[in-house]
Amino acid sequence: MSKLTISVRKFDAVIVGAGGAGLRAAIQLSEAGLKTAVLSKVFPTRSHTVAAQGGVSASLGNSEEDHWHWHMYDTVKGSDWLGDQDAIEYMCRKAPEAVVELEHFGMPFDRTDEGKIYQRPFGGHMSNFGEKPVRRACAAADRTGHAMLHALYQRNVRANTQFFVEWMALDLIRDAEGHVLGIIALEMETGDIVAFHAKATIFATGGAGRIYYSSTNAFINTGDGLGMAARAGIALEDMEFWQFHPTGVAGAGVLITEGVRGEGGILRNSDNERFMERYAPNAKDLASRDVVSRAMVTEINEGRGCGPHKDFVLLDITHLDPATIMKRLPGIREISIQFAGIDPIKAPIPVVPTCHYQMGGVPTNYHGQVVNADGTTVPGFYAAGEVACASVHGANRLGTNSLLDLLVFGKASGDSVVESVKKNAVAHKDLPADFADQTLARLNRLNTQKSGASVNETRLEMQRTMQKHCGVFRFKDMLEEGVRKICEVEKAVRLTEIGDKSNTWNTARVEALELDNLIEVAKSTMVSAEARKESRGAHVRDDAPDTAANPNGRDDEKWLKHSLWHRETNTLSYKPVTLTPLSVESIALKTRAY
Amino acid sequence: MEASEELNRLRWRCTRRAMLEMDLLLGGFLERRFSSLTPEQAQAFVVLADMEDLELWPLITGKRECENAVQAEVVAMLRDVRVK
Numbered sequence: 129m130s131k132l133t134i135s136v137r138k139f140d141a142v143i144v145g146a147g148g149a150g151l152r153a154a155i156q157l158s159e160a161g162l163k164t165a166v167l168s169k170v171f172p173t174r175s176h177t178v179a180a181q182g183g184v185s186a187s188l189g190n191s192e193e194d195h196w197h198w199h200m201y202d203t204v205k206g207s208d209w210l211g212d213q214d215a216i217e218y219m220c221r222k223a224p225e226a227v228v229e230l231e232h233f234g235m236p237f238d239r240t241d242e243g244k245i246y247q248r249p250f251g252g253h254m255s256n257f258g259e260k261p262v263r264r265a266c267a268a269a270d271r272t273g274h275a276m277l278h279a280l281y282q283r284n285v286r287a288n289t290q291f292f293v294e295w296m297a298l299d300l301i302r303d304a305e306g307h308v309l310g311i312i313a314l315e316m317e318t319g320d321i322v323a324f325h326a327k328a329t330i331f332a333t334g335g336a337g338r339i340y341y342s343s344t345n346a347f348i349n350t351g352d353g354l355g356m357a358a359r360a361g362i363a364l365e366d367m368e369f370w371q372f373h374p375t376g377v378a379g380a381g382v383l384i385t386e387g388v389r390g391e392g393g394i395l396r397n398s399d400n401e402r403f404m405e406r407y408a409p410n411a412k413d414l415a416s417r418d419v420v421s422r423a424m425v426t427e428i429n430e431g432r433g434c435g436p437h438k439d440f441v442l443l444d445i446t447h448l449d450p451a452t453i454m455k456r457l458p459g460i461r462e463i464s465i466q467f468a469g470i471d472p473i474k475a476p477i478p479v480v481p482t483c484h485y486q487m488g489g490v491p492t493n494y495h496g497q498v499v500n501a502d503g504t505t506v507p508g509f510y511a512a513g514e515v516a517c518a519s520v521h522g523a524n525r526l527g528t529n530s531l532l533d534l535l536v537f538g539k540a541s542g543d544s545v546v547e548s549v550k551k552n553a554v555a556h557k558d559l560p561a562d563f564a565d566q567t568l569a570r571l572n573r574l575n576t577q578k579s580g581a582s583v584n585e586t587r588l589e590m591q592r593t594m595q596k597h598c599g600v601f602r603f604k605d606m607l608e609e610g611v612r613k614i615c616e617v618e619k620a621v622r623l624t625e626i627g628d629k630s631n632t633w634n635t636a637r638v639e640a641l642e643l644d645n646l647i648e649v650a651k652s653t654m655v656s657a658e659a660r661k662e663s664r665g666a667h668v669r670d671d672a673p674d675t676a677a678n679p680n681g682r683d684d685e686k687w688l689k690h691s692l693w694h695r696e697t698n699t700l701s702y703k704p705v706t707l708t709p710l711s712v713e714s715i716a717l718k719t720r721a722y
Numbered sequence: 723m724e725a726s727e728e729l730n731r732l733r734w735r736c737t738r739r740a741m742l743e744m745d746l747l748l749g750g751f752l753e754r755r756f757s758s759l760t761p762e763q764a765q766a767f768v769v770l771a772d773m774e775d776l777e778l779w780p781l782i783t784g785k786r787e788c789e790n791a792v793q794a795e796v797v798a799m800l801r802d803v804r805v806k
């Protein structure tokens with residue numbers, strides 16, 4: 129990269145991200161005739177939405193009676209009352225329409241004998257306000273996300289959406305009045321830096337699970353949208369809330385399904401003890417996800433972890449009949465051999481609670497418009513999918529609600545853009561003279577850095593810090609030390625050095641730029657978690673235990689509010705949770721128990 | 723495109739995949755084994771890396787047959803990449 133120049137291209141709208149959320153939004157824009165650019169780090173159908181297997185929820189009532197209001201109740205309860213009830217009502221009411229629409233786009237859902245969309249039961253889906261399980265999850269075999277992406281992509285091809293594949297967005301363009309005017313991006317093949325000047329910008333960049341050492345997320349989930357938004361002065365909402373899955377393969381993160389414990393798998397510590405008997409005498413290894421995860425972490429923290437670093441426990445199925453393993457759990461044997469180097473018929477699988485999903489993100493309303501800390505909307509800026517916080521997941525996401533989130537809010541954000549751009553048929557607002565300065569300075573710094581830090585080592589240090597200090601189970605002193613440590617790591621991130629300075633396919637540069645985003649996510653998570661002195665949903669603190677006054681450690685009097693992390697000052701502010709739905713009565717606060 | 727650029731492009735496509743499983747396998751293979759492949763095997767690997775994850779996984783787990791002998795060799799080596 130000898131000298132940095134920047135060219136400008138004009139579009140009505142630009143969408144960053146071609147996963148489920150970005151593709152759903154793009155359909156609205158392209159079909160309305162807007163000149164739209166969709167950027168993606170990878171070919172659209174390689175987005176991480178592919179990994180979703182479980183399904184997408186909607187109260188179609190195809191197998192038995194169901195109602196959007198029941199779905200809404202489950203979602204509010206699942207969120208531990210931190211979800212905004214207007215957005216949750218909106219999403220649950222729109223769900224049947226969103227799924228049927230997808231069917232019309234060609235999504236090959238599993239079907240009942242009568243040809244309706246088949247629905248299966250899923251954890252947390254209940255009928256009649258928490259009474260009994262209901263079948264609400266719609267799936268396409270075990271490849272729901274894959275099928276969804278293909279259906280949405282085909283629809284976009286039909287609508288002539290213009291894709292920019294293997295382009296990385298680097299920064300938002302925001303003027304002095306706070307209007308968002310597009311983005312600056314890097315074309316990986318050429319190293320060219322291009323400004324996409326647009327009347328509207330939608331972020332659909334997905335999650336950021338790679339801030340943790342152990343994550344089920346693919347490498348692409350580096351939180352670029354969050355980093356870009358934070359650098360542009362947008363406060364990030366509820367970043368302390370991350371969902372963990374109890375059994376990811378230690379070191380690799382690859383998910384081992386709950387089915388393994390269902391078939392009789394046992395968790396053991398370094399003393400070979402079946403420790404779940406102490407934590408959950410009845411349910412034992414089959415206790416709920418958060419209970420199992422916390423027990424595992426307690427064992428590790430008390431020195432009963434396994435391996436040279438004593439940092440995992442063992443999932444043992446060696447007592448099962450090999451024929452059962454081969455028949456009932458074939459995929460698991462392959463995953464274990466491949467990713468733990470262990471044949472589970474002969475030896476137990478090393479596992480750790482593993483980061484899975486980000487509940488927080490860029491704050492939006494249920495129209496997909498990004499909102500400022502003062503509640504006003506950011507002109508020209510929209511977000512949807514895992515990067516956004518509407519907030520429908522609150523403190524804990526309900527399974528299958530994220531695919532629904534991206535369909536409903538992908539479409540809503542698209543509709544908002546169409547309305548805004550068509551209604552105000554105005555010209556593009558001028559780009560400020562210095563619009564690219566910060567980005568170019570960042571790139572220049574990277575190109576000229578001497579005696580700097582290694583990107584890989586710094587990333588690893590960040591991941592280990594997050595895992596140790598801000599994992600499944602959180603401790604006051606660990607969090608405080610974690611804040612200090614992550615600020616140290618941040619200093620190293622500001623000094624990363626790359627050996628390769630070439631222009632074409634410089635993956636070292638891209639990884640350094642991704643780390644710039646990851647660190648914003650990590651820091652916002654640690655700082656928000658340290659500050660929230662209660663337990664709620666996925667945020668569980670040792671010093672906020674279950675008491676009669678505060679069941680499950682939740683403290684509504686002090687903490688029924690959303691966190692907002694401000695990058696510039698590294699401080700937090702808070703905003704109220706919307707407890708008033710759009711048309712029905714508020715779902716009243718209650719202890720979350722299943 | 724120079725060889726180093728070609729390799730970088732391949733690295734991106736091997737480590738920014740849809741599924742974590744494939745990032746680990748293909749990325750690990752590229753780092754540890756790719757440089758020792760014959761030109762035919764290298765070409766076969768590029769073809770594999772261009773597949774979608776849900777096409778490639780059945781080849782690796784043996785649920786689907788490889789298209790030719792060279793591909794089968796490379797898939798066998800891929801299967802052999804231990805992540806840990």
Ligand SMILES: Cc1cc2nc3c(=O)[nH]c(=O)nc-3n(C[C@H](O)[C@H](O)[C@H](O)COP(=O)(O)OP(=O)(O)OC[C@H]3O[C@@H](n4cnc5c(N)ncnc54)[C@H](O)[C@@H]3O)c2cc1C
Nearest residue numbers: 145146147148149169177180182297334352513514528531
């Ligand atoms: C293993 C696993 C299983 C899951 N199973 C389910 C399930 O069964 N049901 C469910 O509801 N949810 C599930 N989830 C969660 C769900 O899959 C995700 O939340 C959802 O797919 C995210 O979609 P998205 O469109 O927001 O982002 P993604 O699909 O991740 O897409 C992000 C897009 O943004 C692009 N991008 C990112 N940064 C940049 C940048 N800087 N420049 C240009 N482009 C960029 C990427 O290239 C990509 O196209 C699962 C998650 C995991 C990890």
